[in-house]
Amino acid sequence: MPTGNPRGPLDAVIVGAGVVGAACAHYASRAGLAVAVVDRGSVAGGTTGAGEGNLLVSDKEAGPELDLALLSTRLWRELADDLPPEAEYEPKGGLVVAPDETALGALRDFAAAQRKAGVETHEVPSHALHDLEPHLAPGLAGGFHYPQDAQVQPARAAAQLLASARRSGAVVHLGEEVTGFLAHPDGTLRGVRTPHRELHAPAVVNATGTWAGDLARLAGTHLPVHPRRGFVLVTEPLPRVVRHKVYAADYISDVASGSADLQSSAVVEGTPAGPVLIGATRERVGFDRTLSAEALRRLAHQAAALFPVLAGVRAIRTYHGFRPYLPDHLPAIGPDPRVPGLFHACGHEGAGIGLAPATGLLTAAVLTGDQPALDLRPFRPERFDQAGAAQ
Amino acid sequence: MTTSPSEHGAPPGSTGDDPPCDLAVVGAGPAGLAAAVTAAGLGLNVMLLDAGERPGGQYYRHPAPGLRAARPQALHHHWHVFARLERRLRAHTTTGRLRHLPGHHVWTVLPEQPAETRQSAPAPAPVWRLHAVADEGPGAGSEDGGESPVTVRAHTVLLATGAYERQLPFPGWTLPGVVGAGGAQAMLKSGLVLPGRRTVVAGSGPLLLAVAAALAAAGGTVPAVVEAADYPSYAHRPAALLRNPGKLAEGAAHGATLLRHGVRLLTRHAVTAAHGTARVQAVTVERLDRDWRPLPGSARRIPCDALATGHGLVPQLELATALGCATLRTADGTPALDLDGEQRTSVPGVWSAGETGGIGGAELALAEGELAAYSVARALRGTRLPPRAAVLRGRRDRLRAFGEAMATVHRPGVGWTAWLDDATHVCRCEEVPAGAIREAAGELGARDARTVKLLTRAGMGWCQGRMCGPAVACLAGAEPAPDRRPLSCPVPLGHLAALPGAGPPAQAPPPPQPPAPADR
Numbered sequence: 001m002p003t004g005n006p007r008g009p010l011d012a013v014i015v016g017a018g019v020v021g022a023a024c025a026h027y028a029s030r031a032g033l034a035v036a037v038v039d040r041g042s043v044a045g046g047t048t049g050a051g052e053g054n055l056l057v058s059d060k061e062a063g064p065e066l067d068l069a070l071l072s073t074r075l076w077r078e079l080a081d082d083l084p085p086e087a088e089y090e091p092k093g094g095l096v097v098a099p100d101e102t103a104l105g106a107l108r109d110f111a112a113a114q115r116k117a118g119v120e121t122h123e124v125p126s127h128a129l130h131d132l133e134p135h136l137a138p139g140l141a142g143g144f145h146y147p148q149d150a151q152v153q154p155a156r157a158a159a160q161l162l163a164s165a166r167r168s169g170a171v172v173h174l175g176e177e178v179t180g181f182l183a184h185p186d187g188t189l190r191g192v193r194t195p196h197r198e199l200h201a202p203a204v205v206n207a208t209g210t211w212a213g214d215l216a217r218l219a220g221t222h223l224p225v226h227p228r229r230g231f232v233l234v235t236e237p238l239p240r241v242v243r244h245k246v247y248a249a250d251y252i253s254d255v256a257s258g259s260a261d262l263q264s265s266a267v268v269e270g271t272p273a274g275p276v277l278i279g280a281t282r283e284r285v286g287f288d289r290t291l292s293a294e295a296l297r298r299l300a301h302q303a304a305a306l307f308p309v310l311a312g313v314r315a316i317r318t319y320h321g322f323r324p325y326l327p328d329h330l331p332a333i334g335p336d337p338r339v340p341g342l343f344h345a346c347g348h349e350g351a352g353i354g355l356a357p358a359t360g361l362l363t364a365a366v367l368t369g370d371q372p373a374l375d376l377r378p379f380r381p382e383r384f385d386q387a388g389a390a391q
Numbered sequence: 392m393t394t395s396p397s398e399h400g401a402p403p404g405s406t407g408d409d410p411p412c413d414l415a416v417v418g419a420g421p422a423g424l425a426a427a428v429t430a431a432g433l434g435l436n437v438m439l440l441d442a443g444e445r446p447g448g449q450y451y452r453h454p455a456p457g458l459r460a461a462r463p464q465a466l467h468h469h470w471h472v473f474a475r476l477e478r479r480l481r482a483h484t485t486t487g488r489l490r491h492l493p494g495h496h497v498w499t500v501l502p503e504q505p506a507e508t509r510q511s512a513p514a515p516a517p518v519w520r521l522h523a524v525a526d527e528g529p530g531a532g533s534e535d536g537g538e539s540p541v542t543v544r545a546h547t548v549l550l551a552t553g554a555y556e557r558q559l560p561f562p563g564w565t566l567p568g569v570v571g572a573g574g575a576q577a578m579l580k581s582g583l584v585l586p587g588r589r590t591v592v593a594g595s596g597p598l599l600l601a602v603a604a605a606l607a608a609a610g611g612t613v614p615a616v617v618e619a620a621d622y623p624s625y626a627h628r629p630a631a632l633l634r635n636p637g638k639l640a641e642g643a644a645h646g647a648t649l650l651r652h653g654v655r656l657l658t659r660h661a662v663t664a665a666h667g668t669a670r671v672q673a674v675t676v677e678r679l680d681r682d683w684r685p686l687p688g689s690a691r692r693i694p695c696d697a698l699a700t701g702h703g704l705v706p707q708l709e710l711a712t713a714l715g716c717a718t719l720r721t722a723d724g725t726p727a728l729d730l731d732g733e734q735r736t737s738v739p740g741v742w743s744a745g746e747t748g749g750i751g752g753a754e755l756a757l758a759e760g761e762l763a764a765y766s767v768a769r770a771l772r773g774t775r776l777p778p779r780a781a782v783l784r785g786r787r788d789r790l791r792a793f794g795e796a797m798a799t800v801h802r803p804g805v806g807w808t809a810w811l812d813d814a815t816h817v818c819r820c821e822e823v824p825a826g827a828i829r830e831a832a833g834e835l836g837a838r839d840a841r842t843v844k845l846l847t848r849a850g851m852g853w854c855q856g857r858m859c860g861p862a863v864a865c866l867a868g869a870e871p872a873p874d875r876r877p878l879s880c881p882v883p884l885g886h887l888a889a890l891p892g893a894g895p896p897a898q899a900p901p902p903p904q905p906p907a908p909a910d911r
Contacts, residue, residue: 017836043836049845155845159835166834174836236853236881273821273848278884291713291877293501293522293890300887311888314881317855 010034010171012343012367013192013199015178015215016207017041018048019154019353020345022161023360024205029168031364036199037170038192040177043162044155047209047352050321051154052232052279054245054267055354058094058146061110062117064378065330065351068358070118071373073148075357079157083164087157088272094149094245095124095132097140097306103249104141111144121146135241135309149245151269154353161356173197181219189219189341203367205343210324212332212346221338224384225347227287227322230280231295233303234317235310237274245269246306262295266302268310276310278303280321280350287322323349326384333359333379334366343367344381411518412436412490414767415545417497417710420448421753422745423551424476425760426767427491431483433768438543439480440495440523442880446480447473448553449573450753452580472757494526495541496880500548500710500741517740519548522890524882540886547740547767550711550728551760554704554746557725557861559594559807560825562815563665563674564700572602572701585611587697591674593617593662595801596703600645600656606699607652614693615655617676619683619702620801622658635793637754661685662698663810671698683804703801704750705861709876711747714738718873721749722798725861726873732784733766733776734759742767751794758786808865817866818859820852825866832867840864840872853881 014021017039028035055076060066080089098104111121126142166172176194183189191200208215216223247267262283270276281295304311326347336342345363348355365372416427419441427439451473483489503518520542527537556573570586578584589612592603603616663685664675678689706727717729717737727749734742744763745756762783765776813826831837831846840863843849849863850856855876864871
């Protein structure tokens, strides 16, 4: 495949051509850095390609992840103007519904804190839910509308970000696995090795998502990234029966749960191509690729409970992916003090598509030595060592 | 969360709570039929699930009853073999030893116990669940458009899911009048209709000769059979050919029919474009080099009103790959199941027979199905393999060698993509042109068919890439990967929602409920 033209020595090697690696490459090249991207497979070949493309603020409680999501929301809107329409950016908004008054009360408190942090949201009384979603089940207590929630087609978005980086001079090596690191005698990294070449650069960015723990180990350090499996159901193409991203309030507690057991609360949404996506389950079962009938049962049950019309609609496909899970549900972004020259941009769990632009922008700032737009301390890669030491 | 919102009661065919049968066979083509009647004859309790309404699969096709065809055998070799199998099927159905479930589309096969518990305990005899969508008779009037969910439990499974036709696209292949070669044969066998008055037959593989001979015998005109491979290259594999005199005779019979009807056979040629507006009116035929690249200046037009085209068959593997069955690559680059001397897959308790192990034809499928049944009986009952098993094995090895020789000769050359222009739709369901796939595989960074699919939607439509998968893989520069379709056919969400929950099969489901605040 064609690659960009290196303009002399590299400033950084980005490992991983998923949406996060592509966003890092996009913002770093735009900041004038000479970067190379390496991936053992295709663009979007890992978790990005298995994602739904959720750009959500609605599911995040006030705190560092929400700040990251709000920054990303703004950046995605800018990117939508810069990138070709193939990325399918759709600012459709989210609708979180509550089955009863108790759930609605909890949701109200949750939304109030989010509003203070800068989220746009307003309550939708029970009788007005059907103005937003005509096919929604009757009898729901109410909900909250989040106009900032949006969607992209994740694989296309990643490919367009990478293509944009290449236009700014980034070099891309796909189908090449990083097999080792190059280091100075004092341990500072000076590049990576693949079966085909050595790439020399003073900075290496680990954007390998669910496999980031392996790359960290190869560099001689530690990052506790684990796979958290999710199934998505795809229906036959339909006329627009679902207008927003719609989900029940218990989704928020599933996302925040640390349990390894199967969690499920369906997010239901239409796509420009016609199929409705129903996703996703969350469970920690390693890289188990076998179909789970229980996961499909729950997704279908919950989707049909939200939209009864879907019960007679056919699923034509299901797929699964492995989210990069870190124990505190926050990504690792920034330099790794244990290995000078190593930077992380990984561990976004199920929010990687949404959080990619902010992660890319912050990573570019760190690499150029600029002041990052957000406080990076909550995302320090070494924080798990300290937690371990404190116990 | 073990409730279910289904309003569908368990239909009569649903056996989710019944004790497991000994053997569930998926597919009632030659392999599945042979296996099912043999196993029933050995005293096993057998369920035979098949998507078709009548047994026989893609090979043995019945003329539609309304046509009152007097001699279906005229269009089939070995119809008497099928007639005998069907008689045995009826006999075993009468005794209740075998249940034939027609119109049942199996969408997945899963072990009953979830993976975690399977690892810990000393494995009990496995029980498989086969989940199917069953067609209901006309007027059944269910909300899902006449489909009901069925679950079959079984101690062992035999996958005889057969194959589908490989299509390599070319400009104009979506015109009315262009049909699959297998489709043309099916139209003839079940509808007794010809695809056109003048039908060019093109592509690659032994099926083309059979299709052309059948069309000519049925009164159609076949201006040419256009074969991309080079028949003389059979001569490089004399051993496999000489050990299969029956196969040679079959080919010779087709050849004689073609000669009698004055049909031209053009080898190392391809139809590289079909022309017409409302319907195909002519095709361009070009001579090919060894890699199937068209030779400049060799193009000529052949007028016709139909084109039957196909480039061999591809094993249908998704049920097996979802179970984790190991695959290998056959001589034409296509994935097939890796089977042992008794037709066992790499997953204990799962057998397979017929085209899933590599394309080899009906006679091979019959031998493998029968052999598999003996092996299943041995595994369940501890009986010995009968002496006949050795005979079947010999037949299988001989026919497999023939199949491999054919696959080598008809392996698509890498140059075929040269006859695609960028505007040619490769994925018909989603209307994705070759240019978009080339862009994805080029500057956008897709290195396999999966990523091409994500970037272009090629293979995301109704057929889930069965039609375009091999072509997309070629354009992405990759060998075709084994099928991965966790849902092997569309399944109503209502069926999924009514699946038995984790653990023992669920009882009658309660009415729908709003989402519960669960999982905290």
